[in-house]
Amino acid sequence: MAESCCNKACIVQGEKYRFSVLTPFMMRMEYSETGVFEDLQTQTVLNREFPVPEYTVTQSDDRLEIETEAFHMIYDKKKFSEEGLFIDVKYDFTNYGGRWYFGAKTYSFPPREHNLKGTMRTLDRADGEVELEYGLMDKSGRTFFDDSKSFVFNEENMPSKRKHEEIDVYYLAYGRDYFACLRDFYKLSGAVPLLPRYALGNWWSRYWKYSEESYIELLTEFEKRNIPFSVAVMDMDWHIVDVPMESGGGWTGYTWNNDLFPNPERFLSWLHEHNYHVTLNVHPASGIRNFEKMYKDMAEYLGINPDSKKTIEFDMTNKEFVEAYFKFAHHPHENAGVDFWWIDWQQGNNGGASGIDPLWMLNYFHFKDMEKRGRRGLILSRYGGLGSHRYPIGFSGDTIVTWKSLEFQPYFTATASNVGYTWWSHDIGGHMNGYKDNELALRWYQFGVFSPINRLHSSSNPFCGKEPWNYPEPYCSDMEKILRFRHALIPYMYTLNYRCHCEHIPVIIPMYYYYPFEEKAYSYKNQYFLGSEMLVCPVTTKIDEDSQKSGEECFIPAGIWTDIFTGDVYNGGKNGKSQILCRNLQSIPVLGRAGAIIPLASECGSNDIINPKKVDVVICPGASNTFVMYEDSGDGFDYEKGEYALTEFVLDWNEDKAKISIDVSGDLSVIPRNRKYRFILRGFARGIRFENADNAKYDIKTNTWTVTCNCDGASELGIFADNEENNLVYNGENVNDKIYDFLLQAQMDNNDKRSIYRLFTSGEDKNVIMSNIMSMKLNDKVTAAIMEYLL
Template sequence: MKLRKNDVQPKAMKKAMIKGKNHRFTVLTEKLIRLEYSEHESFEDRATQTVINRKFPVPKFEVVKREDQLEIITDHFHLYYTYGPFSKHSLWIDVKNNYSNYRNRWYYGEPFETLKGTARTLDQVDGSIPLDDGIQSENGFSIIDDSKACILKNEETIVPRESEQIDLYFFAHGRDYLGGLRDFYTLTGTTPLLPRFTLGNWWSRYWKYDEESYQNLIRRFQEDDVPFSVSVIDMDWHLVDIPEKYGSGWTGYTWNKELFPNPDRFLQWLHDQGMHVTLNVHPADGVRSHEEMYEPMAKELGVDVEKEHPIPFDITDKKFRDAYFQFLHHPEEKRGVDFWWIDWQQGTTSKIPGADPLWLLNHFHSLDFLKRGKRPLILSRYAGVGSHRYPIGFSGDTVISWNSYQFQPYFTATATNIGYTWWSHDIGGHFEGEKDDELALRWLQFGVFSPIMRLHSSSSPFNSKEPWRYPEHIAKIMKKYLRLRHQFVPYLYTMNWRTHQNEHPLIMPMYYLYPLKNEAYEVPNQYFFGSELMVAPVTEKIDRNLQLAPVTVWLPEGNWIDFFTGRVYKGGGKMKLFRGLDQMPVFAKEGAIVPLAKHVPKKHSIENPKDLEIIVFPGKSNTFSLYEDDGHSLAYESGHFAETKMEFQWEKKTFIVHPAEGDWSVIPEKRNVSVLFRGVRDLKKINVHVDGKTVPVQDGYCAKTNTYTVFVENWDVRSKLTLEFLDENIIKTEHDYKEAIFHLLNQAQISFPLKDRIYKIVVETDDKWKIIRQLRTMDMDEALFDAILGELI
């Protein structure tokens, strides 16, 4: 599958190969080697389901051949092979690192530990599940076993291996996790560039809507100023109540005209509202004679129409596959269906031994889009290593519970260890469980800071995720975060591009950038959200006494600025934070530049925005290049995209938005730009220039968020915008802990005498450590002490 030019080059360079009668080793990089053994003296040079490119530049390595032993040496590993069948006695590899005194040698066949990868599905899961292995390991090495993977003779033809072989890839990247991920992508293919609309909010519910009720739902969202960009229509779009002789109505392709009398009109209306549409399909039962397209499809495939024989599903058969797209999918796409939710739940067996029908569905649906000049896009379950080529991942029907939710941040971040970066969860959970407004809100907040934000729920009339179904104070916060997600689209789309270019995945575990820090491995639910932000979702219930929820976070060395409040935290260790319902811990690094779309009430476009907000967090120099294209086509492959470089020169106290480079036609000619400096004092002296000329601006300061805002109207994107600070001290490092502790105590559900005693100590003592010592001797709840401590340090 050709996702990018030169992706599919399965034959390695001959100079990288060391070959014997039954063995072959291919040094792909100084940290990656292929290990093959075949009793039949047969080695595979074609692409597999997993591996599509082995044509790496020949790296530097040394080969030592003796009569009884072969050695292959690079700067990162030393392989020993004493010939004969692979075994722990004949093949072992030393990885050159000092992460462990005894775990840096691997003997063939022996188990090894990784930081895990991901899993096929979270269906029916209430809590955590075991994960498959990934390519990252604290011990510095891991293995992908490709021995059983089918062969891709070409994009359309998948066959089983002709003979048994051992075919392994040994990763010796140490704790260079990003380097290992880049080599993995080079080996297995790039992640496609997602269409822009996928990064907004998705509405999904298993519910028997009709045209009128669905339109009323969308109108209500619009009236409440709640943006959505994707409409997920679950299985009731098609006929499900069918005669018993046809079997289950689970599979279907014919619109239910009682619910949707004019599908063309309905889909056009959704598009007119700025929505993109995906339909749910369960293809396992093929096409039965009650379907509208049965007769032409049956004739095409030579099925007896008169006898009403069903057309069996067989994705391995090219003739069926061509008809499957021609009659079932392409007509609906012409009507307005943008992509498909492939809800495969029928096992892993197909007519091709070893070929999972889920993988085949994912592959051929993506390929069908590419063949017609479209970006590949599906919503489907994970089907093994290499599935990152077929986003987006549907993680399945999870149980509504705190246990399920608490597992998802870790599950999402850890999937990056196998290159799978675009998980879409049933945000809020699918079924079972019980009504819990706090859980619904916290899950939604995580969804906003997850790869794909798709609200979902079951067919129960009591279980749905519309904000107005919750208490007013909860609904208000939900709406705020849903709007924020759409504001984030420019930032997310840039990270989408960087993921596609193998530069920087959107979600990364903390240890990716801090591999030698033990604390980075001790905060499994904390992760990086793009290049600029770090997120720690709230996964614990609120403390009823404090009206705040605890979150243990690790802040690496340096200053970290709260994205929402602008408070500057000094890093260098773990700390327990407390957040009310309306907040979650999201931190920006020093120098972070986060471009957002300005929220314009009731205008919910996710196109490249005319009104741009750029949030800048001072402290260090940094650059950020905002990537933009038309958002949907493959024109970017021909250079039709624009990049706008934003630069914070900390020593010069200068922020610059450089002229856009590339194809100006894909972005607005002029933009209204708001630059928000967060975590700063009320700045009084600032010069603003466009191409060196001073321009009038509007500015203002928000003490609540420590944010100074400069607004420039009608900035020409081909010009240079410069903001120069004349104030000496910009960062607001001090924190009004007395006021913060007053607010904490004021809302706490504790005794008034205790509040008075605590507050007296706080206001009468200016030495924070004396305050801490005195409070430590008092008889108070541990959570209360921790919350006060969080305001003092």
């Protein structure tokens, strides 16, 4: 890789120090006793060439000051120290002032109590919450990361230890503009790649000794049930595993087990014919041993006598080994139909004499090798540290099957965006141990569908399989339904994928990115945005026996929010509010913001994830909005030549009328001709008339209009209020029906049910009804469920 030098106009340098003012909010600070500084790209930093910002420099023999619009640095021109280097940030969000001291043990270096955390290498064996590493976002408005120990890329693009020691720290002072901080970090560290489209569907995975016959039988059963999958994962038993320990054991392997897969090419061909993409699990630490199919050719290539039967040692710091590793151990499998690799490195971060983490090198070389072969890079591997966002997807490891594990994962997944790592993949349903709980499994499925990657997985315990038919009704049907919904989401998810790559907006977004000065946005840690349109509140607690619902306390921000499943409308008012959202087994709270526009594939039972012929557009009421759906071929790099299409959906909103318009531009060859659109108007009032609609039907249970019209890629649908309130938004007109349905299912005293229903049908003011309900001293969860119909 080439050097990544900063613009000279950004640099303030002395004999042993160098400061690079990259933006008004970000500065690199280096100190070297030898006066030699690092200009090569590092593990974390690829680009230091930013436009020259405005800043001032004031200095004397023993003092240097650098000031921008965001910070003021003072330095004594000696070795960096707490006493000699500090920075005042020009805003104050804490009780301790805005001063940051280099190396201090309070308010700067650990402990950093205002830091919003990042992620960690793995959740292996985690049962609930674990401590996370520090992130780039901090409520205090300033933070830093230390790049001093990261390796560099030498002139041959090989990871290499730094040739000299220095202090190399980046100071960030972005206040609470978390989007800006992440955007500039991506510019510094490199963009998140555009994932292939197939990665965004459902993945089937299990640690299980499948054969060709049993795996095909399994997938055929999914197809019969109209349950779509886009990725078929083969855990380690695809290769020879019965290897004596004196030969290194059976974890590492590159040769198909022909007892289970007598004709691998036939098997891979069947998978591709049925629209599955394939990944194989590898544990590469034991190298290439003499029983492997490719051993002889690889040994000769590396100058090793094959007759010696000497193991070819794993060494990703050796350029010749890296070349042979791909040429002989991986490319033949890829030529036969393997799409990408699950790199299951579990041997720690000891890189031997090089001192470089082997996991990082595996991630880097595998990703780049795919790109060299004309395909978008994709791996499944563990997190290797800051900068790992360039090599997705993350495999979070072997978690324990408990409610505590599920409860931690939404927070863990969203918080990883604080280090730019937005593509985590969990073992949905949990990996091992724990217990069988039908409700837990379903709730994990639901979270998985609203996660960046939805990969079902489990251990080889015969009682841990995640097949929906392993669960009784209604769990089985609900699992199947939510898996179909994931494939319906692909048009939306693929647009988020593109936005992340080009606009540097993470796919999954913590609440406080949008509401940085709202304290409750930090308090409700399990809520997150999936893209710009949906606020997700996963259910991580068991159903209450009385109410037959789970209740999750959530923060509803200011304005109107509509549940995309139930059609219920919530009003956060001017300042937002806390509210318990109660849901039965069939759904979790997923709230569309005011004016949300969510494109879905309307036919999603097939494994095929191509750009759909029919698109459902979910529209939520309350505000004007624009959403541009992105589409291309789904793989490769033709999009870089402009071969992509943009479909712009515009909602022009007023209280009593609205207009939805569609405009398609770009390369129309990548989308189906004569595409059909259907509008799903969720949370709208019943009294509405339409202009340019062919057909319109209203579902009173979900407050939803389903409208079809002839759309030729540049059409409009007019929507007009036709009710006494002259309002388009659902206003609780059928609340009595909803409370009746709830009470019918609730497991509680029948006389209490009757009393509650009489209150709702009495015509009394809502406040009177609420007061009477509170006085009944019902189960807290029952009360919360009832209040949801009144608030």
